[in-house]
Amino acid sequence: MGDSQSWTAAPSAAERARSVLAAAWSCAVTAGGGREEFVGAHTVADDGRVLLEAPEDSRLLAAAVCAPRGEPSAVIEFADVAPVPVRSRIRARLWMAGWFVPEGGRLAFRATRVVLRGASGAVVVDLDEFAAAAPDPLATAEARLLTHLADCHADAVERLTRLVDPDSLHGAVRVQPLAVDRHGVTLRIERARSHGDVRLAFHAPADDVTRLTERMHVLLTQAASCPRALQRQRTDGDG
Structure with a gap:
């Protein structure tokens, strides 16, 4: 498959939200004035609906299901946590307000509002765009890819800093x-x-890990001709 022609420099808010959902392993549900954490209990349908396997003794979800149909009665929160140890590891939070309905032995969450908060602030995600968007193709592999880069290729990370503005x-x-x-x-x-x-x-999108390797190689090749900016900054600071 060739490179996609519809390329932009960053994912849309809807794509970022769907990527958070795709990679998340846990979530928190707030309903009826209380809050409950769920780990490994949810899946995501193709249209972005959250399907939750709730324990029978979950009073929060029971209250949410018994609330008037069509009225927002619960909020689900997902945290996007950086896989590499850094300061402020929560990269984004995703909130979905809506209500639960039984579906195929599980509880399906029907969202009436989706909000994504990242470093640049909060964005209300259009519901139709959210339903139509697909998660980033690297979303579920990102944690493995980043930890490998940080743990095994610190030299490559240093080389990438040569592409960063010295300021x-x-x-x-x-x-x-x-x-x-x-x-x-x-x-x-x-x-x-x-x-x-x-x-x-990247100069073109990386739709799989093989293309990601190629795109990273291009960046590192570009960096090879640049000064060692990070080393220079450290030297200047020591002085």
Whole structure:
């Protein structure tokens, strides 16, 4: 399969929300004034509906199911946690307000409002766009890919910093891979008392791990001709 022609430098809010759902292993349900955590209990339908296997003694979900049909009676929250140890590891939070209905032995959540909060603020995701969007093709592999990059290829991460504006590296004490999707890789730049993120876009989308390897190779090749920016910043700071 050839490279997709509909390419942008970053995923849409709906795609980011669906990616959070695809990768999440746990969620929290708030209903009836209480809150309950569920681990490994949900799946996601093709249209973005959350299907929850609820224990029989879940009073929160019982209250949500018994609420008037069609009225928002529950909120499900998902946290997008960076797989690599960094400051402020929660990269985004996804909230879905709506109600539960029985479906095929499980509880299906019908959302009336979807909100995604990331580093740049909260975005209300259009429900039709959310239902039609697909998660990033790397979403379920991202944790493995990033931990491998951080643990086994620290030299490659350092080389990628050569593509970063030197001003963004001022005072940097550590750089870690924070996120990767089909459109690019994001680095977390940590300083003594603050941190920031820098995104390096791919020249074309990476729709699978093989293409991701190729796109990363292109970035590293580009970086090879750039000065050792991070090393220079550290040297300047020592002086």
